[in-house]
Amino acid sequence: MDALLEKSIKKIESTYLEFVRSKIDRIRWEARLIGIKGPRGVGKTTLILQYIKKNLPLDHTVLYVSLDNIWFAQNRLVSLVDDFVKRGGKHLFLDEVHKYPDWSIELKNIYDDFPELKIVFTGSSMLEILNARADLSRRAIIYHMQGLSFREFLNFQTGQNFASTTLPNLIENHIEIAREVNSKLKPLEHFHQYLSSGYFPFFREVPELYHQRLEEVVNMTLEIELPLLRKLEVSYIPKIKQLLQIISESVPFIPNVSKLSERIGINRNTFIAYLFFLQEAHITKNLYKDIKGITQLQKPNKVYLENTNFQFAFSPKNADLGNLRETFFVNQLGHEHTVEYIDKGDFRINREYSFEVGGKNKTAEQIQGVKNSFIAADDIEYGTDKKIPLWLFGFLY
CATH class of the missing domain: 3.40.50.300 (P-loop containing nucleotide triphosphate hydrolases)
Known part of the structure; x- marks a missing residue:
């Protein structure tokens, strides 16, 4: 004692x-x-x-x-x-x-x-x-708890004290909020570093070993926690690692459960259950059209890695830009909001707002006529009306 x-x-x-x-x-x-x-x-x-x-x-x-x-x-x-x-x-x-x-x-x-x-x-x-x-x-x-938001990363890196905001306030006042942030620093100068290596708080300890430590975090989860807490078969772990690399390179990943389960060598229901366990372990994020009543045997419509840093750890040379943008959006919104897959647009948030995620030239064509619809656009410092800077969604927690 x-x-x-x-x-x-x-x-x-x-x-x-x-x-x-x-x-x-x-x-x-x-x-x-x-x-x-x-x-x-x-x-x-x-x-x-x-x-x-x-x-x-x-x-x-x-x-x-x-x-x-x-x-x-x-x-x-x-x-x-x-x-x-x-x-x-x-x-x-x-x-x-x-x-x-x-x-x-x-x-x-x-x-x-x-x-x-x-x-x-x-x-x-x-x-x-x-x-x-x-x-x-x-x-x-x-x-x-999840990893650092982009806001927390900026505060940690620069010594600033930016406050978090709510989603309704962000939608209503994103130009004013962006103006305040841009008056103190250039957020886009820091955004790529955050996407690559700013999600876990240990990013400042030994920066050159950051992605190696990320792989160790994932390996410990796959090899120790999942077998211990979810009875995951250890023999399937190499195949699951291969699956994670496929997800990191996809645009984004839409699972063909029958083909993948056959490739890994397990039955369909076990494979879907493993996808559910990977989400529980915060290694992946599964997206469904209807989040209500989801069971571990329901096939997701899309699968993302839990955060963008994993993409650079698993596939540093082949990380897809569109996937990175969507992964960031899902990660930052998914912490305190419900995120669902939709046919018209990319995401539905809290069953109230619809978002299309893309680059600075993204238009509203795909969400034309959709109520409460917005664009989350990368590579812009300020938004206009319903086009909101993607990085600003990192200020929600």
Whole structure:
């Protein structure tokens, strides 16, 4: 216990505060049980350590511990918590809970048995909060994290403090918002770097190794998390990696499920289920015409990589420009809005707005007569009326 407390204090002390994700202000930290889900590398650990450093005392009342620590090979979490509370512990932060067997059952018991304790836990984006053995959905407030928005990337890179906006406000006032941003910097100077290597917060650590680290993130997810949490057959992983490269080079990718499942050597339903799991793992994003009632056995209409950085990691010389633009749009909008595939135009957002995504010369011909329709255009600093700069959609979170 003392060794874990010492490690916790050292970890918190070494945490930087120069840049803090805006997600920190959206979390109701006063709640008794908080879960933060998200893919590897998006900064879940850094976020909770920054919260501790900014808001809590650096003493025996606060404990941060990662559940993949070797200490848990011979010790149970519930025993640690019992000892921690007896010593005056009040705030417990548990990282990587999916690495601990039966984590949800023990966490439920801890929540019920220690009402004076506040708990924050982090885990994989595939973490099951609702299950038959330990239903945490009624107890925990769950938050989802994804990589940096273009706005956060600009703030991180330049020291600016641009605020996020809502989609209705962006549509109504995009010229004014663009004017404010352009008065302080040239967003298009930074946009390509963001598309290539600005989504994960570790992009500044060793820039030349960034894409190698991205491949490691994906490999860890495919080879460890998916087999552990979704029983993915390890023998299919090389074929799934091949599929990801195909998606990165497509314009965009419209899956022919029968041909692909035959090529990979698995039956159709298993292949569709794997596409669903890849989306759960935040490696891909599946688009459907009707998002309501989607099941893991429903074929998607289009498949994108989850973010544009993956395209440069998987296929640096063959990344399709149109695919990049659409992937960026789906990623930035999909975090807090519903995104659906439509026949007239590219995307329908919240079942209210329709968008066509393209270059600076894109016209409204394909969305002519469509109510609440707009163009998201690349390579422009300012928009006009219903033509909105594509990069501005990176200011929605």
